[in-house]
Structures are given as structure tokens and as C-alpha cells.
Amino acid sequence: MYDAIIVGAGHNGLVCGAYLAKAGLKVVNVERRSLQGGACVSEESWPGYRVSTGAYLMSLMQPKIILDLELQKHGLEVLAHSPTFVPFDDGRSIVFWGDLAKTCAEFAKFSERDAAAYPKFRQNLERLMPFVRDIIWETPLDPSDLSLKGMMRTGGFAWRYKKHADAIHELYDILTMSAFDYLSRWFESDEVITALGYYVTGGGTNRSMKMPATAFALLRPLLRDNGTPAGAGGLIRGGMGSVSDAIAQSGAKHGLEVRTGSPVEEILVSSGKVTGVRLESGEVIQGRCVISNADAKTTFLKLVCNSPYEDSFERDVKGIRTKSSIFKIHLALSKLPKFTAFSPEDRGFAYPGSIRIGTTVAYMEEAFHSHLGGHPSENPFLTIMIPSLYDETVAPPGMHLMQIMGGHAPCTTQRMSLPEMRQRLLETAIRTIARHAPDFNADMIVHSEVLTPLDLQERFGLPDGHVHHGDLTLDQTFFQRPVGGYADYRSPIDGLYLCGSAAHPGGGVTGVPGHNAAREVLRDLKKRGPVLDMLTKVGG
Structure with a gap:
């Protein structure tokens, strides 16, 4: 027993x-x-590789x-990695540095106003974070419980969180507004709004940044306190x-x-x-x-x-609601693609720690809405990481491992079979990356693995492939x-x-x-x- x-x-x-x-x-x-x-x-998706097939x-x-x-x-x-790199179609790019002033300088290439607004935006999110970092540890109360015990719990919750009363209006906004509308309060550049709102769809949800109640996702990257003895993520x-x-x-x-x-x-x-x-x-x-x-x-x-x-x-x-549209692609590469908007000499580091492809708000919206008809998006967003740059244990010597989380793809086979969907997603990802790294092609790929939402459901037990x-x-x-x-x-x-x-x-x-x-x-x-x-x- x-x-x-x-x-x-x-x-x-x-x-x-x-x-x-x-x-x-x-x-x-x-x-x-x-x-x-x-x-x-x-x-071990292939001999000598250790692939993080899910998270x-x-x-x-x-x-x-x-x-x-x-x-x-x-x-x-934990292994430190280089900053995140966001390329755009016109050859410009944004790098998200750990240094606030350097990130502001990136935004200034698109809008001086947005560069000035970013520190205030971050301060505003930091003002809300104590509430969020506290509430995750709560056992949620039941507001419908009108018993003495239930009302005492509700009263105790209200008393504990009265310290956050000054932020109640802002919290309500970020819980109910779309990410696009919330970001538009602060920023004017489409590139900056896209880069900051990327996580709303790029974080494993089945939402677009113009849908209501998506602004809350802007807080999630700040959920972890990286200044403790546990170190950074x-x-x-x-x-x-x-x-x-x-x-x-x-x-x-x-x-x-x-x-x-x-x-x-x-x-x-x-x-x-x-x-x-x-x-x-x-x-x-x-x-x-x-x-x-x-x-x-x-x-x-x-x-x-x-x-x-x-x-x-x-x-x-x-x-x-468990319907998901996230897919994953894992590639064993003989060499790394070269992104035209990235220069090691200009940036001061050899290669981006992650690359986010999603160039405009309209691009991200189209990627979401286009999959609703049962076909994978022709212009997907892609979050690309190459852990072999920092960890010699995940790929054989001289080889590289590329891990991609992307969207969007349907969690249904009504319009095409799973093999057809996997092939379509792989071809589309190669074409999408090649728009920013023209040397990237199928000849560089030694092994590949594509996981559709249905594959994620089957392998990991994720309902409809939903990572959350x-x-x-x-x-x-x-x-x-x-x-x-x-x-x-x-x-x-x-x-x-x-x-x-x-x-x-x-x-x-x-x-x-x-x-x-x-x-x-x-x-x-x-x-x-x-x-x-x-x-x-x-x-x-």
C-alpha cells in the first residue's frame, strides 16, 4: 500500500x-x-544526439x-547562451540584450519614441510581477463557497493581496486586453510590437496577439526571479x-x-x-x-x-479548450545557416542564442488564422535554438542540433494525412529560414524529425497537442x-x-x-x- x-x-x-x-x-x-x-x-532521436523533443x-x-x-x-x-536575435525582411534586426540600455538602442533603430518608452514599459511590468510571483503559489480559492470556512479563505486572500491594490486597474487591463492593444498603448513601431508580442503566440498557445485576454502572456517571461542562489534559467x-x-x-x-x-x-x-x-x-x-x-x-x-x-x-x-496549433521540428545539421541580418563583428558574439522568425504583426496574425482551414501556415512563426553551440553532449563532434518550435498547424487530419503534414511543415520551415539565411537548404540536413500537434498528443499525452x-x-x-x-x-x-x-x-x-x-x-x-x-x- x-x-x-x-x-x-x-x-x-x-x-x-x-x-x-x-x-x-x-x-x-x-x-x-x-x-x-x-x-x-x-x-536519442538519432545516434549521438540528445534532443529535447518537448520542452x-x-x-x-x-x-x-x-x-x-x-x-x-x-x-x-544551466548553460548561458547568447542573446535572442529577431530578423526582419528589410535586413534590419533586433537583439534582446540582458542590458536594458543596449536593447533600447535596438528599438531606437525603428522608433526613438519606442526606445524611450521601453524602460517605462518594463518598470510597469515589474510593478505587476510581485502579484503574479506571489499568486502562482496560492491554492486558488472558490468564490462560490459561502460557508464560514470559504468566506474566511476569501477574506484571507483579500487581506494578503491588499498590498497590490494600487495595481488593480493595470492588472485588470493586462488580464483582459489583447496583447496588441496593450502594447500599442506603449509603442508605435510594428517591428517593436511584433518582437515584444511574439511570446503570445510563440509561447505554446493557440491564440493570436489580437485576441482578447492575451496581454497576460507578456508577463510570463518575467515570472522567474533570476537573482537567487538558484541562478538564471x-x-x-x-x-x-x-x-x-x-x-x-x-x-x-x-x-x-x-x-x-x-x-x-x-x-x-x-x-x-x-x-x-x-x-x-x-x-x-x-x-x-x-x-x-x-x-x-x-x-x-x-x-x-x-x-x-x-x-x-x-x-x-x-x-x-485544449486545441493547439504548435509543432516542433528537430534537425541534425552538417553546418550552421548564415543569417544575412546578423554579423558577429557588429554584434560582438559568434551566433544568436535563439532566433525568432515572425516579422510583422500581420505576419503573426496570418500565421494563426491561415491554419484554421485545416492546412499548416505557409508563413509560420519559428523559434529556433541550436543547443549544440553551447553543449557538446547533444550532438556528435562537428555536427549541430537545431530545435524549432513553430506555428501554426491544425490538430486534425481532415485535410491531409499526418505524413503529408509533416513533409509540408518541414519544407515550409526550410523555405522560411532560407528567406533570412539564403544558404540554408535540405542538403545541410542530415536527420529530421517533425512533430505535429497530433504527434505531440500521441508521444507526450498532451491533449490535442496543447503544451499547457x-x-x-x-x-x-x-x-x-x-x-x-x-x-x-x-x-x-x-x-x-x-x-x-x-x-x-x-x-x-x-x-x-x-x-x-x-x-x-x-x-x-x-x-x-x-x-x-x-x-x-x-x-x-
């Missing part, structure tokens, strides 16, 4: 398991794939979790699988078990209470509670059979995530919890859903002690 069975060994499931094991619980993660990590993995950059993993679980002692090593030596491996090793130190190649067929429920899981092999594992790292639809609609849900709960879960397990918009965040009334990591079934990206605060390699879920499990199991104290130090 286990104290806790965690369905899935994605990074959030491993974080949850590591904390629970550290608290003295008997815990096991059961993972369907043959390797741990979920979408935070390194895979590709550790930009949001919270320092608190790194320090709590001592991940640096378990092999987590960045590329990870050995690929993103090293993050998951470090978490698992931290948990193993306290007895955490991880069983790969063990797909769960059913979460077992008796008289409204969870009793364990049955694997596809037929083996039954019993536990006091079950914590699902899977998305809400998979957990509640597929893994729980004959469930005692109310119709409204099942309806709300079915209604979670569902859109991160106002109606699907905080006390509405995954659905209203069940945002506290619990569910209608006693002893069944969520700990993955479907729960607050959502997706990205943050570790926060796993951290927060562990806190609620320990509270329910009345497991007091230093680990619960550790989990309640921030928020909650």
Missing part, C-alpha cells in the same frame, strides 16, 4: 513525488513511456523548487531531460519510486473514494490517494470509469483552472488530485503545480512537519 500513487512522471509529477517522499510518504510515479520526464525529456528551454523553473529539492546537487547545470546540459532526472534523483534520495513502461488503464474508485490504479498489464497498485500528472480530460473522462460526477462537472471538463493542457486565458486560470469549484488540486472523488499543467498556475516547466499539489495532499493526510512548512513558506 502506497501513501500516494502519481499517474505520470512528467516534471510536475516528479516534483510532487519528490516533496511527498521528502515528507516521509511512500510514493510511486507510474509512467506509461519507457523514460521519465513527460514532455521534459531528452531523447527545449528552462526559462520558468522556479528557484524555490530548485533550492528546496537541491537539484544542482543532482546534476542540474537557460539551456540545460544534456537537454531538458536532465531537469527531470535531477528531480527524480532528489526524490529517490528519500525513497521515491519511478516505474516507467507502466501505463495506467484505470484509476480505481470505490464508494466515491479512490483506492488505487490498475495498470494495462492487469496489476493493481493500492494507495491512500492518487495524484494525476495527466491533463484533466484524460484523468476524469478516460482514466476514471463509472465516475460519480455531476453532469455540470463532466460538462465543464469536456469544455476545457489548455489555454491560459482569464476564463481558464486561477479559480477556473481546470474548472470552477475544483481549482484546489482536488476533485469530486475523495483522494484524487491533479498536479500537472491542467492545474493552477498552468503549463511551462515551472514545477509549481506539482509543488502546490504536494502541499494540499500533505494537508489532507495531516502530515505535519518541516516539508509542509517548506511548502507553505510562499503563498497558500
